[in-house]
Amino acid sequence: MEYWSSVFAMILDWKVLVFLPIGVIVGAIIGAIPGLTITMSISVLLPFTLFLDPLPGLVLIFGISKGGLFGGSISAILLNVPGTPAAACTMLDGYPLSRKGRAGEALDTALWASFLGDLISVLALILLAGALAQLGLKFGPVELFALIVFSLTVIAAISTSGLLRGIVGGLLGLIAGTVGLDLVYGSERFTFGSANLYDGIAFMPLLVGLFALPDILLYYFGPRQARKGVGRTAGGASGRLSMANFRMILPTILKGGFIGVILGAIPGIGATASTFVSYAEARRSAPDREEFGKGALSGVAAAESANSGTGASTLIPLLALGIPGDIVGAMLLGAFYFHGLAPGPLLFQNNLDFIHALYITLLISSAIVLIVGRYGTQYIKRIVEVPRDVLFPIVLVLTVVGAFAISNSLFDVWVMLVAGMVGIGFRALRIPEAAFLIGFVLSPLLENNLQRVLIIGKGEMSAFFDSWIALVLYAATVAAVVGRIILPALQEHKLKRQAG
Amino acid sequence: MxxxxxxxxxxxxxxxxxxxxxxxxxxxxxxxxxxxxxxxxxxxxxxxxxxxxxxxxxxxxxxxQPGTEAVSPGPIRLRRAIPFAAGFAAFVLLIPVIGIELSAFCFIMGLFLFASDIGWGRALIVAGVFALVIHLLFIRLAGVPIPSIVRLIS
The missing domain is CATH 1.10.287 (Helix Hairpins)
Structure with missing residues (x-):
């Protein structure tokens, strides 16, 4: 009883009750504005959460992420412009519905699909993270080394830019993560005499620079663009989803939610790929499959439920094993560390009350998404039309304030600017920033466990294979690489045969 | 190639x-x-x-293999890029001198007037309100330790 009262005391803190809805509203607005991404908004706001207690700070980030997953659907349905990459599938049927004057039904479908997909995702997190953390307790240096290698390889393999570029991104991230003092000898590495780099490259400025700055810098470096809003909304947002239609789309929503949960829990896959898998499945099996592409409610439901289904399930490997599954996970890992919490099995042993408070706030945030979507869409729709030349200066100032505030130093602002230029270079060479960031975050963990395995095994290579869990993870790593190389070749061969 | x-x-x-x-x-x-x-x-x-x-x-x-090209990040106009970079550097360097509120106000006004079609009146209002929001939200409420005009004067 005393335990649960401490849990509820954490949740009923006014900061949690204020910042959770703020996060959802901000996320929904930013998700709805094409050109502003969830990762951009989280990277801009993350430094400010460090001045809050751990729970309010983290729920603000979770709120933005969840609100953003739903917000992307608003512009996809009303403007035929996806607010987020994951909303691209929603657009395929959402916009045709709007043009038929059924925008209200499409938005309702997106909202219920987001709510239920998210709820399934949170329940999966609650059920699975603890069990996985139990397994994680059996992980020693050998297993952890294999797990990090597996995670980095899968993230590289899944990258849309290709396996090789994903690996290059991961390797450069790992190298950037070695800046600072060496773990064993305490020697300086790549500090070049600067005391600002003794603790390594600061995570927050790097994050803000990589994810928030490139779009803004390119906007101001390029030719002046005619001032314009994103577009005009098609049709009104009136009209509601009928009970009969809700019953029709419910199985698609549930299926999409589970697809999102499963694919979201695998490091590297994320929301966008999950929506396409769910959409393809619904196109095969939904009652209104004939209408797909022309305005099918099931199309919107499939995409949105899978999209939101990934929301909490990406946290399963993060909370249970300390391994981020996507960019938001890597950002959250940084936020956890800043608050003195290390995600992984020990978090479940030492901070179980915090974990339970987090679970409950995640459930509450699902309900807040529903309320914000039900009553706030009409207002969010108006904000979507604010042009970039008004938004970008404001975002730019926020990035500087955030970077400066962490250590009250201009050095971090310059780090952020350099990271922004590196981000532009990555885009030009199509090297995924996500692989770089996750490599950067996991670098000390990888090197530390590599050192420990070498010491335990007295330099023998056989020590790396001295565990069945590690062997399974190595096999999965090889399978991911081979699959990434062979599957496209098989697909190409099949297409050639069909053409011939 | x-x-x-x-x-x-x-x-x-x-x-x-x-x-x-x-x-x-x-x-x-x-x-x-x-x-x-x-x-x-x-x-x-x-x-x-x-x-x-x-x-x-x-x-x-x-x-x-075709399809592996680098992609252009977009056309870059030095006539826009250089003044922007100079303005941005000035904004960052002025923060410890005149505080975040005033430097943010000047920077945003500059961007509105020289890099967009927003008129004087609206630029003044938006930049002023934003500088005020920064002060109230980040310096007063969240206690972010960034140089503020109020702290610098006092």
């Missing part, structure tokens, strides 16, 4: 600079080594050579 080879060439160059210059010059030698451990330069050194290897593979892939 050049665009197809560019990602591999840049990766190879970065890898070589890391392996041959940055790692040898940037890592201090501890002067002793414990048995069965990696020396401070070992881990970044191996990673750098892996980058070199990936660069060679990317060059080969770019040479043999």
């Amino acid at each position: 050049l665009l197809r080879l560019l990602p591999g060439a840049v990766t190879l160059l970065v890898g070589l600079v890391l392996a041959l210059l940055v790692v040898p010059l940037g890592v201090d030698d501890p002067g002793f080594s414990q048995p069965h451990t990696l020396a401070p330069h070992d881990f970044p050194d191996r990673l750098s050579w892996l980058v070199v290897f990936c660069g060679i593979l990317l060059l080969l892939v770019g040479w043999m």
